[in-house]
Amino acid sequence: MKPKLRFKEFTDDWEEKKLGEIAENFIGGGTPNTKVPEYWNGDIAWIQSSDIDKNSGKVNVEKHISDKALKNSAAKLIPSSSIAVVTRVGVGKVALLNHEYSTSQDFLSFVNVYGNPQYWFYEISKLMYKQSFYLQGTSIKGITKSEILNISTFCPSLPEQEKIGKFFSLLDQRIEKQERKVALLEEEKKGYMQQIFNQELRFKDEEGNNYPDWEEKKFLDSFSLIIDYRGKTPKKLGLDWGNGNIKALSALNVKKGYIDWNADVHMGSEDLYSAWMKKGDLKQDDILFTTEAPLGNTALIPDNKKYILSQRVIALRTNENCNPKFIFQCMNDFTFENQIQKRSTGTTAKGINQKGLSKIKIQLPSLPEQEKIANFLSLLDQRIEKEQEKLHLLKQEKKGLLQQMFV
Template sequence: MVPNEISKLELIQARIGFIPKGWQLDKVGEALNIKNNFRKPISQEVRSLIPGPYPYYGPTKIQDYIADYEQDGTYALIGEDGDHFLKYETMRQTQFISGKCTVNNHAHIIESSDTCDSEWFYIYFQHRNITNFLSRQGAGRFKLNKATLEKLPMLVPPLPEQQKIAKILSTWDKAISTTERLIENSTQQKKALMQQLLTGKKRLLDESGERFKGEWEEVKLGKISDVRDGTHDSPEFIDVGYPLITSKNLLSSGRLDLSNVKFISEEDYLQINKRSGVNDGDILFGMIGTIGNPVKVKSSNYAIKNVALIKETGGLLNGFLIYYLSSHDIDKQIHRLNAGGTQKFVALGVLRNLVIRLPTQQEQQQIATVLTNADKEIDLLEQQLADLQQEKKALMQVLLTGKKRVVIDGEVV
């Protein structure tokens, strides 16, 4: 039910369907205290001279640690400007801070009042679309000044309900943070494992349980693999068709990003594949713009441009090569063979002349298996993270709108 003093237009502007019983539609400047006088800009040059234990906050993250502090309390922050306003669905717009710290002049500081907790502000605006209230700073840039912040509408439940909702959502936040740390740890462990296995510093066990022995052979990639490139033409794009993969679609995680892929006709696809011919198990390697980011494909329905294609020919297994191409050794070789250039382009001849240190096929297979298992562990954690994030998003949609009410002192409010 909408109170008489609140118009339907105000609800539409606030992107609110209804006001739950017992809640209020307030403006940020009326519900909370804005403490921008606490802010202190400190240049990077000055910060480098005063390192210390206290965090120095920018609009979306900690920017540094310094020797002194301006605030000692609990606050919410929201940036004045930045990409977070456009990426609000996946990037947090707000921060929740506690303790001794300093905040720079690009973030607004929000303090609790008697009726509204700063943590509620942090949760409420964390992923909320507020672009219709912001002023523009050029194409795709928005600004939230203090006057606009004061007028931002927000639903405000009674304080006990705010605190209960915050407690519920913090459970998901802790699980998400824990999973993110596990992913980071597993990723670092995999990098260390790659460094040991791909240099021969660590040797695995063969089928008889003995450690592999013997020197690794040095071979040029083009001598032991079929290395090709894609089209040099610019085919016409259509709405539905075959994906044209470029270096922009190759991610450092070893995956293809097809979210913004462009499509070509079957005729163009067949023409391009006369030159390249992508098959399941082939490796794609960026040649222009993004150099490297090797991806092992699982489909033959791709055409390629600005990307090298590497096919197995017998002695070198792509399951091993996909990891070797991600190694520091390959980065160094490309830089050297490119004569120390900017590396915005790498020629096919350079790729064919890359030197690969090659163990036996059996050892290649063992190394590939160990690293693939490490990838599977990371993939599982990333899926768990995605599930947790989706669960939290669904929960926020019902809790922050009052569609689902919480239990306070044994009663559903």
């Protein structure tokens, strides 16, 4: 068995093995008694499933335990260069640790791996992703040690393992560098927004003069139209989706500042659109706002195509005194977000209605200054989107190479 893509100096077939054959030992974990403080004041990393990022395998250790905790619990001290695999809550997560650690009972660690640990980290990650996919939609809560160790795979010689492991490690470093670049740009924008909406940073007109002072206004006075079709479903209209080509936008699609077209998008027919959107069509730069689950996400309608406005989201159309892109940016400022949270109701799922929105006030500059602010922040958004696209392409490149360079 050979992969589709490999380094040209390697030609031998890969050898079939079970995961139970690739390491000297396989160690589980445990949770020390949380009611004993001296168990949790040590310097031994204690890893739980929530500490591991599913996509990258990065570990953010939240808790540490003591030697006494190890002696009085099922937790074990696991050596550096071991591979930690989540077996229960969070199946599919895998991490390669470059330091000693311990884990909860939801893990199985591969200790003293035969071969290159980096290579086996990527291979096991690929295999466990498949296992998590198989378990989706079933009542099975995890995967047993014997099931993991019985998984078959193919592996190359040690020199090829080392080259593959180093190659993907370098690719991950490129991805991490790009992630940091995106994060820095996002922090830069947050800083500018804080200064702008606190009015510490002001813009001037074309002649260098100050714009008028900002005025406090009711938030809902910024809009000429509120489009709200919450509660409507095809069934209530006596129809079905109809397999058309008109996208239905729900709260699932509206993220913080953008529309996620990869989320579950229903496609509606012309008949459904006509029956559903009787109060008005969506237009370019209408502001989408999620009223619950999740609360407070916003996005701009990108064009004048037809869209069906679906569950848990409303659309806001600004009046002639307000720039839609300025109001959109205002709604993404933490001051506005705090007001939304304060006015929300509910316990398990927080939400807000128009009565709650009517009590919110915002500071509004003159229209010319709104436009300057909107243009400035939109340029920052474009820079962020450009770098996010580079990050997305790197991740797609890695995904494709993983499929081709492993059997």
